Amino acid sequence: MFATLLDQTLAVAQRIWLEQWRQGRGLIFWALFPALMMLLFGLVYAHNDSMRAGLDAMAAGVLMGAALFFSCLGGTVAILVAERERRTLRRLLASPLQPLAYFLGVVLAQSALAAMQVVMLYAIAYAIGARYHGSIALGALIILLSVFAYVGLGFFFGARFARRSEEVVVALSAFGVPLLVLGGTFFPLVLMPQAMQTVAHLNPILYMNEALKAVAAHDAGLTELRAELAFLVVFCILSLGLGVSSYRHLLKLERSA
Amino acid sequence: MNMLAIEGLHKRFGSQTVLDGLDLQVARGEIVGLLGPNGCGKSTTLNIVCGLLDADAGQVRIDGEPLSARTASRVGLCPQASALYRDLLPAENLEFFARLYGQGAMQRRKRVDYLMQRFELTAHAGTRVGRLSGGWQQRLNLAVALVHDPQLLVLDEPTAGVDVQARLALWGLIEEMRDGGMTIVLTTHQIQEAERLCSRVALMRSGRVAAVGRVTELLARVPAQAVAVLQTRDEAATTRHAQALGWSVRPHAGQLLCLLPKACSLREVVQALDGGEVSSVSLQPVTLEHAYLELLGQPLEG
Numbered sequence: 001m002f003a004t005l006l007d008q009t010l011a012v013a014q015r016i017w018l019e020q021w022r023q024g025r026g027l028i029f030w031a032l033f034p035a036l037m038m039l040l041f042g043l044v045y046a047h048n049d050s051m052r053a054g055l056d057a058m059a060a061g062v063l064m065g066a067a068l069f070f071s072c073l074g075g076t077v078a079i080l081v082a083e084r085e086r087r088t089l090r091r092l093l094a095s096p097l098q099p100l101a102y103f104l105g106v107v108l109a110q111s112a113l114a115a116m117q118v119v120m121l122y123a124i125a126y127a128i129g130a131r132y133h134g135s136i137a138l139g140a141l142i143i144l145l146s147v148f149a150y151v152g153l154g155f156f157f158g159a160r161f162a163r164r165s166e167e168v169v170v171a172l173s174a175f176g177v178p179l180l181v182l183g184g185t186f187f188p189l190v191l192m193p194q195a196m197q198t199v200a201h202l203n204p205i206l207y208m209n210e211a212l213k214a215v216a217a218h219d220a221g222l223t224e225l226r227a228e229l230a231f232l233v234v235f236c237i238l239s240l241g242l243g244v245s246s247y248r249h250l251l252k253l254e255r256s257a
Numbered sequence: 258m259n260m261l262a263i264e265g266l267h268k269r270f271g272s273q274t275v276l277d278g279l280d281l282q283v284a285r286g287e288i289v290g291l292l293g294p295n296g297c298g299k300s301t302t303l304n305i306v307c308g309l310l311d312a313d314a315g316q317v318r319i320d321g322e323p324l325s326a327r328t329a330s331r332v333g334l335c336p337q338a339s340a341l342y343r344d345l346l347p348a349e350n351l352e353f354f355a356r357l358y359g360q361g362a363m364q365r366r367k368r369v370d371y372l373m374q375r376f377e378l379t380a381h382a383g384t385r386v387g388r389l390s391g392g393w394q395q396r397l398n399l400a401v402a403l404v405h406d407p408q409l410l411v412l413d414e415p416t417a418g419v420d421v422q423a424r425l426a427l428w429g430l431i432e433e434m435r436d437g438g439m440t441i442v443l444t445t446h447q448i449q450e451a452e453r454l455c456s457r458v459a460l461m462r463s464g465r466v467a468a469v470g471r472v473t474e475l476l477a478r479v480p481a482q483a484v485a486v487l488q489t490r491d492e493a494a495t496t497r498h499a500q501a502l503g504w505s506v507r508p509h510a511g512q513l514l515c516l517l518p519k520a521c522s523l524r525e526v527v528q529a530l531d532g533g534e535v536s537s538v539s540l541q542p543v544t545l546e547h548a549y550l551e552l553l554g555q556p557l558e559g
Contacts, residue, residue, distance in 0.1 A: 018349060019344045096358060254309075
């Protein structure tokens with residue numbers, strides 16, 4: 001049972017890696033956007049004396065918001081929509097593929113992409129002068145939990161809202177960008193009105209941002225990040241349920257098509 | 258024992274009844290074609306057999322067993338549109354689906370090599386699927402359906418949208434599978450396809466099988482030895498004239514089909530009609546299309 005789950009998970013992940021590798025242009029765009037964001041934000045922060053102290057936190061925020069959000073959440077939506085458009089979902093439905101294996105396969109594929117983005121973005125950030133001060137293991141854990149959560153959200157949006165590939169960008173703009181703003185990616189939470197801050201605390205992206213910024217810029221440890229990590233773990237469990245149920249919803253739609 | 262036995266299958270979508278007590282038996286090694294107008298329940302039947310849909314009532318047995326995850330793995334589905342990963346190579350598509358069916362690395366490699374050779378895909382081994390022609394994609398689509406060596410193959414309009422050359426090649430492959438003892442159920446809108454490939458044809462109407470049998474048996478149910486196709490300026494007058502000659506007349510697609518109870522030559526038909534308002538006459542042998550029209554009372558779409 002577990003061996004089947006593992007093999008199916010690896011099969012799905014490998015297939016996605018191969019497709020991403022072959023879609024060279026798409027991969028370049030996934031790399032180009034966060035790289036430019038890191039470069040532009042980095043240059044602005046480095047140029048202003050008053051902002052230079054925030055450079056390390058900015059690097060973590062760009063990684064979490066501009067890179068992982070768009071590649072892991074946006075990429076997951078794109079994967080699901082492509083399955084529908086190519087009618088491969090029908091074939092998957094007729095096969096013994098377990099919904100959980102499909103979800104975990106996407107998580108695995110996106111985690112590899114995330115690892116490449118971390119290396120690339122931190123190389124740029126380092127060149128601009130940003131530094132990572134905290135525990136690499138804790139940072140990796142936060143990133144992994146975030147990828148998991150983003151993929152779950154991606155399944156939700158991809159299965160429930162986006163029907164065609166043209167809608168992916170619209171769905172990302174409609175739901176994703178507000179989530180990023182409310183996640184403190186562009187403005188610190190303290191600048192927001194109280195009502196917005198209350199809503200922002202329901203947003204998982206806020207906890208991802210806060211946690212990674214705290215580790216990267218202030219060497220925060222497990223104890224200080226208890227609340228953020230607890231939220232992320234709970235959200236990951238919810239995300240797993242959301243992902244699997246969204247995949248089932250997608251299959252149901254395909255059945256009635 | 259039948260490879261596929263369907264009894265009293267019912268399915269509704271909202272207020273619409275799509276299957277209304279469908280019965281069908283498919284013996285091992287047979288090719289049975291489902292023929293019928295759009296919306297008659299062909300695809301719904303296939304979807305239930307493949308486990309993609311649940312029936313509201315009725316029973317489906319595969320090799321004597323009710324539908325389950327176990328029986329689902331004995332069925333190979335070839336969807337109408339080529340459901341493939343366009344950025345992967347043909348062998349990579351086969352490999353991926355073989356893996357989902359739990360085949361080990363060695364078994365998978367052997368199976369993929371075998372299918373690549375059997376479907377003559379080796380010449381296109383280095384081409385991404387999205388760059389293959391429709392015919393080659395459909396070949397691969399068929400090969401993927403066979404990747405787990407199913408006992409029952411389900412083909413949903415296997416040659417829809419491909420050119421003549423590709424269609425002939427696909428028919429050849431399906432015939433090879435039939436000769437190898439594979440049991441196949443297919444849907445089609447093409448009379449020629451059903452006549453060439455199918456051991457038996459099930460004519461469907463309103464969610465039921467209206468008639469089923471070998472092509473020769475279905476042809477025998479048409480009360481005619483030949484069919485005269487008439488183009489006329491006065492349909493009513495020509496119909497009366499033909500009926501007076503003892504011919505059954507069926508209006509179809511702006512023409513009159515006259516079912517001739519005795520074989521006769523074109524000259525005899527023309528003489529019998531004696532000019533009148535008829536502008537053209539042709540004589541045809543009885544085909545499955547005539548059987549379809551006679552037994553279902555409606556033209557074939559598609």
